[in-house]
Amino acid sequence: MTVFRRNIPAPSQMGPVLGRSSYIDDIAHGASTWDQLCVDLDALLYRLRYWKISVSLPKSGFGKLTIPFLSHEVSADGIRALPKIAKSIEDLPFPSTYKGVQSFLGSLNYYNKFIEDLPVVAAVLYELDEERVRAGGNMEAAKESFEILKRKIVSTPLLAEPNLS
Numbered sequence: 001m002t003v004f005r006r007n008i009p010a011p012s013q014m015g016p017v018l019g020r021s022s023y024i025d026d027i028a029h030g031a032s033t034w035d036q037l038c039v040d041l042d043a044l045l046y047r048l049r050y051w052k053i054s055v056s057l058p059k060s061g062f063g064k065l066t067i068p069f070l071s072h073e074v075s076a077d078g079i080r081a082l083p084k085i086a087k088s089i090e091d092l093p094f095p096s097t098y099k100g101v102q103s104f105l106g107s108l109n110y111y112n113k114f115i116e117d118l119p120v121v122a123a124v125l126y127e128l129d130e131e132r133v134r135a136g137g138n139m140e141a142a143k144e145s146f147e148i149l150k151r152k153i154v155s156t157p158l159l160a161e162p163n164l165s
Contacts, residue, residue, distance in 0.1 A: 026069065026070070028069045029042070029044070032072075034063070067141075079152075081153065092104075092150060094143050094146050096133075097133060098129070101125055104125070104146070105122060105126065108122065121148050121152070121157055124142050124144075124145040128142055
């Protein structure tokens with residue numbers, strides 16, 4: 001019996017749009033030319049219209065050279081931390097507690113694959129122990145490592161784009 005066959009899409013309409021299938025509420029897409037971007041946008045809007053998914057135009061942006069996306073600024077030049085986030089990282093003081101040092105090192109896990117020689121630069125911070133931080137002795141090497149890592153996080157472009165070939 002084919003009671004529900006009326007609304008089943010053709011197989012060509014079920015494939016991924018823009019080369020990907022996702023369950024998301026943010027979409028960022030770029031193209032090498034304006035014409036290609038328009039073709040891709042047409043395909044995406046067709047699919048959204050087909051599935052009766054609405055798009056908030058005031059929250060949308062089309063044809064922009066840079067966009068904020070998931071706490072980063074994305075452009076043809078690369079991906080970097082948003083200026084607001086970069087400023088807060090630059091203003092971050094050296095942690096006064098061992099737990100603060102551990103928290104900073106934990107936050108670096110996200111950037112591990114993007115920061116060249118991260119384990120080497122952060123080695124001094126990893127070697128700190130609670131007694132040394134509490135005593136506040138000679139921490140110059142640790143503070144220098146901390147400043148280098150902060151600069152590397154906010155440097156542009158920081159994150160590498162994926163190699164899809």
